[in-house]
Each structure stands twice: as C-alpha cells, then as structure tokens.
Amino acid sequence: MQTCIICRKKKADFNDEHVIPDSIQGYYHINTVCTDCNSRMGSAIDNKLINHKFIEFQRFLFNIKGKSGSIPNPFSGTHHLVDNPDRKVVLEIDGKGNLSPRLLPIVPNFKKEPIVDSFIIQVDKKDEGHLDEIIDKIILRNGIDKQRLTSTKIEREIDPYISITLNIDTQDFKVGMLKMAYEFAVDNIPEYFNDELARTISKILYKGDFQDLVKKVLFFGSGFDKEILAPFQNLISFEKKNHYLILLSTKHGLICIINLFNILSIGIRLSNSTKYLKNDLLVGKNDLDDHSFKIFNTRELIEFTFTEMSFGFEYYFSDDQSRMEFELFSNENILSHYHDDGHIAFYNSSGQIVYRSLLDKLESLSSRSLGDTINEMTSEYDLDEELYIKLLPQNKLYRVIKVFASRYRINKL
Structure with a gap:
C-alpha cells in the first residue's frame, strides 16, 4: 500500500x-x-488541455495521433463561404494529412410543390460518386415520380473563401x-x-x-x-x-x-x-x-549550455625582477598551469598543496559578476589568504591575489 x-x-x-x-x-x-485518480484526471483534466484549439493545431501540424489513432482536426464542425453564408462547408483531413474543403449538398425543399418534375441539387465534386444515392433519397423522401425526371449535369469550379469561427478556451x-x-x-x-x-x-x-x-x-x-x-x-x-x-x-x-x-x-x-x-x-x-x-x-x-570553466589570475610580485621574468615567459606564450590529477591546485609558500582544486577554495568566497552574462559568465574572486599556483616550464610558484572564472555559451537546451 x-x-x-x-x-x-x-x-x-x-x-x-x-x-x-x-x-x-x-x-x-x-x-x-x-x-482511480489516473482515470478520472484523464477525462476531466487532461482532455481540457489536449482538446484546446491551439494544442490541436500543433498535433495536426506535427502529425501527432491521439489514443484513437487519429490526428485531430482543429477545424472540425460546419463553416460557410464568405460570399454565400447559406452555403455550408466542412474541412476534412485527407489521406496525406492535409486539410481539404468539402461543400455540403444543397437539396430542394418540396413542401410547397404539388407536382415535381424537376429539381436542382448542388454537391461537391468529392460527392459526385454518390450522386445517384443522393437523388434516390430525395425521390423516396418526397414521393416523387422518377419517370417524370430528366437529368442534366453542370460542373462549376470555385476557389472558395471560407469563414471559420473558433472558440478558444x-x-x-x-x-x-x-x-x-x-x-x-x-x-x-x-x-x-x-x-x-x-x-x-x-x-x-x-x-x-x-x-x-x-x-x-x-x-x-x-x-x-x-x-x-x-x-x-x-x-x-x-x-x-x-x-x-x-x-x-x-x-x-x-x-x-x-x-x-x-x-x-x-x-x-x-x-x-x-x-x-x-x-x-x-x-x-x-x-x-x-x-x-x-x-x-x-x-x-x-x-550543457556553456564551455568548461577556464581561469585567469592576477599575480602578486615581491620585486621587479620576478615581474619581468614572468612577463618574459608570458609574452612568449610558453607559460602553462601545472595540473595535479587534472586540477589546478593551490599551494602555500613552501610548495605544499593547500587545496587540491582551486574550486575547493573559490566555493567559500563571494564573487563579482563580469561579462554580459548572456554569452559570457565571468566571476571575479579576491583571495583572503596567501596562496600560490605552479607554472610551467619553470615549475615555479607564483602568488595569486585574484581569480577570474569564465564560461562561454555554446548551446541551448
């Protein structure tokens, strides 16, 4: 339970x-x-959403079938022609999943006609194959003498503008x-x-x-x-x-x-x-x-959306000679960070590791945001203790006073 x-x-x-x-x-x-709740919510709650017109539009566009195996028709119901409000039309989904209009038949009203020897009906071309059935139903329903009738077929092509009214929840x-x-x-x-x-x-x-x-x-x-x-x-x-x-x-x-x-x-x-x-x-x-x-x-x-974090540093130099030596190697692009087990470590002045990963230290510090925060996220950290990183090729310790941690956007979820 x-x-x-x-x-x-x-x-x-x-x-x-x-x-x-x-x-x-x-x-x-x-x-x-x-x-019990699953069944109840399916009919009373989920249906309110999946039958929303905007959702039906998307299911139709993306060919998403429902539990019945059919694609919803967001234009279901009866509509009319813009220039002829009495002419009814429906929009159907054809075998290729496209919307296709079909004019509903117009049949005469014989209530005021004592004798009928002719009548006019209008059907969509899609119903042409059922024309005889439609005529037979009219004759039977109105008791018309079929022998008195002659048939004439007139075809007319129209490109209708359809007026559609939708109710949006x-x-x-x-x-x-x-x-x-x-x-x-x-x-x-x-x-x-x-x-x-x-x-x-x-x-x-x-x-x-x-x-x-x-x-x-x-x-x-x-x-x-x-x-x-x-x-x-x-x-x-x-x-x-x-x-x-x-x-x-x-x-x-x-x-x-x-x-x-x-x-x-x-x-x-x-x-x-x-x-x-x-x-x-x-x-x-x-x-x-x-x-x-x-x-x-x-x-x-x-x-997922940004690059791996990269780091920049602001260093402290005790004398000009140390600064000049650093700048020389830095200008020649031969300086690189020493990694211990894939991480940049923080050391004390004696060369002993204080933090196996500099992130272990940065997590305890407050930071300031730099960059545009949209395509670049850079955080600036002021160190609150004397810490060093090791640089190659001299394998020498340099004191750090600021750390800049940056990521750059490469993707969207």
Missing part, C-alpha cells in the same frame, strides 16, 4: 501516469497516482497545466508533498474543482504570452517543438513555468514558501524528436 499523490489515500492499485499527456507525446512517467486548460506542475514538483521535491498549498492543489485536482482553481491558485500570464519565458531565453531553445517544465524558487515562493510547443506558456505558484530549491532550479525537457524526458539542475544546465 502506498499513498496516492492526488487523493492522498492509501491505495493498492497504481498504474503509469503521464505527467505530460501521451496525446501530446509526453515521455515523463510517474507511478504515484492511483488507478482561456481558462479550463489551466487545470491541465496545474496537474503537470504539481506532479513535477512532488516527484522531484519529496518534502513539497506536505506543503499547505500542495494539499490544496491535490484537492482541486481530485475534485476537478474549477472554481477553487481560480480562487486559490495564482497563475502568472494568460497562457498565451511569452514574457514569462524571458529569463530563460538564453539557455533554453523554446522555439523548437518541445515541452519544458521549470521549477524555481522566487520571492513569490515555489514557481513552475510550463511551455508546450512554444504555444502555451504559463507560470504557476505551487507554494508560498521559499525554502524549496534554494540557489537551484530544475528544468525538465520533453524532447519530441528524441522521444525522451530529461531533468537538469542548475549545474547541469550550465554545463
């Missing part, structure tokens, strides 16, 4: 839960939602986004499960209570603007057809930012507390090309 993260009851039956719905190619799975889809954010947070921050707002959110998801959703959960952005993504634009490639979940701690508390297909983007406050993810963030990337979901913390995100 384990506790379901939605109903918060001890249950025995659990199955695979897609944090990001399978119908939009979500590859992030958890096993902490009971079978601006609220109900948010519960699907909330479900993803909550499950992502509980799965990666175990202590969050007992948070006060986490309990409220699980209750909303369990009951499908859309009124409480609006009253008790704070959303940042409408879901259709990109401003909330601005702080991450230099690290994350939102323009690609992927999904991203971002957890971070802010002055507002624990926030989850969600981006789907780079179409729907929203921020959600999951907790009023700032104790979660201090000095860190978590980025989940759902890659539609690689069919994978990977999670990156701050360090992993920087390592």
Whole structure:
C-alpha cells in the first residue's frame, strides 16, 4: 500500500501516469497516482488541455495521433463561404494529412410543390460518386415520380473563401497545466508533498474543482504570452517543438513555468514558501524528436549550455625582477598551469598543496559578476589568504591575489 499523490489515500492499485499527456507525446512517467485518480484526471483534466484549439493545431501540424489513432482536426464542425453564408462547408483531413474543403449538398425543399418534375441539387465534386444515392433519397423522401425526371449535369469550379469561427478556451486548460506542475514538483521535491498549498492543489485536482482553481491558485500570464519565458531565453531553445517544465524558487515562493510547443506558456505558484530549491532550479525537457524526458539542475544546465570553466589570475610580485621574468615567459606564450590529477591546485609558500582544486577554495568566497552574462559568465574572486599556483616550464610558484572564472555559451537546451 502506498499513498496516492492526488487523493492522498492509501491505495493498492497504481498504474503509469503521464505527467505530460501521451496525446501530446509526453515521455515523463510517474507511478504515484492511483488507478482511480489516473482515470478520472484523464477525462476531466487532461482532455481540457489536449482538446484546446491551439494544442490541436500543433498535433495536426506535427502529425501527432491521439489514443484513437487519429490526428485531430482543429477545424472540425460546419463553416460557410464568405460570399454565400447559406452555403455550408466542412474541412476534412485527407489521406496525406492535409486539410481539404468539402461543400455540403444543397437539396430542394418540396413542401410547397404539388407536382415535381424537376429539381436542382448542388454537391461537391468529392460527392459526385454518390450522386445517384443522393437523388434516390430525395425521390423516396418526397414521393416523387422518377419517370417524370430528366437529368442534366453542370460542373462549376470555385476557389472558395471560407469563414471559420473558433472558440478558444482561456481558462479550463489551466487545470491541465496545474496537474503537470504539481506532479513535477512532488516527484522531484519529496518534502513539497506536505506543503499547505500542495494539499490544496491535490484537492482541486481530485475534485476537478474549477472554481477553487481560480480562487486559490495564482497563475502568472494568460497562457498565451511569452514574457514569462524571458529569463530563460538564453539557455533554453523554446522555439523548437518541445515541452519544458521549470521549477524555481522566487520571492513569490515555489514557481513552475510550463511551455508546450512554444504555444502555451504559463507560470504557476505551487507554494508560498521559499525554502524549496534554494540557489537551484530544475528544468525538465520533453524532447519530441528524441522521444525522451530529461531533468537538469542548475549545474547541469550550465554545463550543457556553456564551455568548461577556464581561469585567469592576477599575480602578486615581491620585486621587479620576478615581474619581468614572468612577463618574459608570458609574452612568449610558453607559460602553462601545472595540473595535479587534472586540477589546478593551490599551494602555500613552501610548495605544499593547500587545496587540491582551486574550486575547493573559490566555493567559500563571494564573487563579482563580469561579462554580459548572456554569452559570457565571468566571476571575479579576491583571495583572503596567501596562496600560490605552479607554472610551467619553470615549475615555479607564483602568488595569486585574484581569480577570474569564465564560461562561454555554446548551446541551448
């Protein structure tokens, strides 16, 4: 028996839960939602999201089939021609996955006609093969004497302008986004499960209570603007057809930012507390090309998007001769750092290692940021003790008073 993260009851039956719905190619799975809650949320919550018109557009464009095996038609329903509002038309998906218009038949109304010896019907060319069936149905329905009729066929090509009205959901889809954010947070921050707002959110998801959703959960952005993504634009490639979940701690508390297909983007406050993810963030990337979901913390995100750290130093020289000797070798580009087991070490004046890696020392110091922070991240550190590094080819110790640690951006997630 384990506790379901939605109903918060001890249950025995659990199955695979897609944090990001399978119908939009979500590859992030958890096993902490009971079978009953999984089934209920699929119909009451996930469907609100995957049937959103903007999501249907993306599924159509990227040829993403649903559980039924079909591609959604974002233009389903009956529309009309711009220059003839009485002429009805539907848009269908053909065998190649393209949208294709089809005019609906126009048949006469014979209620005021005592005797019918002719009538006109209009059908789309796609229905030409069914013309006889359509005529027979009209004759049978209206009791027309077929012997009195003669047929004439007229073909006319038109290039219609179609008037389409779409209803865009601006609220109900948010519960699907909330479900993803909550499950992502509980799965990666175990202590969050007992948070006060986490309990409220699980209750909303369990009951499908859309009124409480609006009253008790704070959303940042409408879901259709990109401003909330601005702080991450230099690290994350939102323009690609992927999904991203971002957890971070802010002055507002624990926030989850969600981006789907780079179409729907929203921020959600999951907790009023700032104790979660201090000095860190978590980025989940759902890659539609690689069919994978990977999670990156701050360090992993920087390592993926920036070069390895390189170091520069400001030295202290006790006399002019030492300075001139250093500058001579430095100008000839023959100086290099001595590495001990792959690391630049800090030594004392006697040549004994004080810090096996200079990072061991830098982690204890405050720093100042230099560079543009977009394409270059450079931190400046003032050393608070007398430390040396060893330089080749002289194999000589030089005292360091400042360290510059730099990374340069080479990639986006």
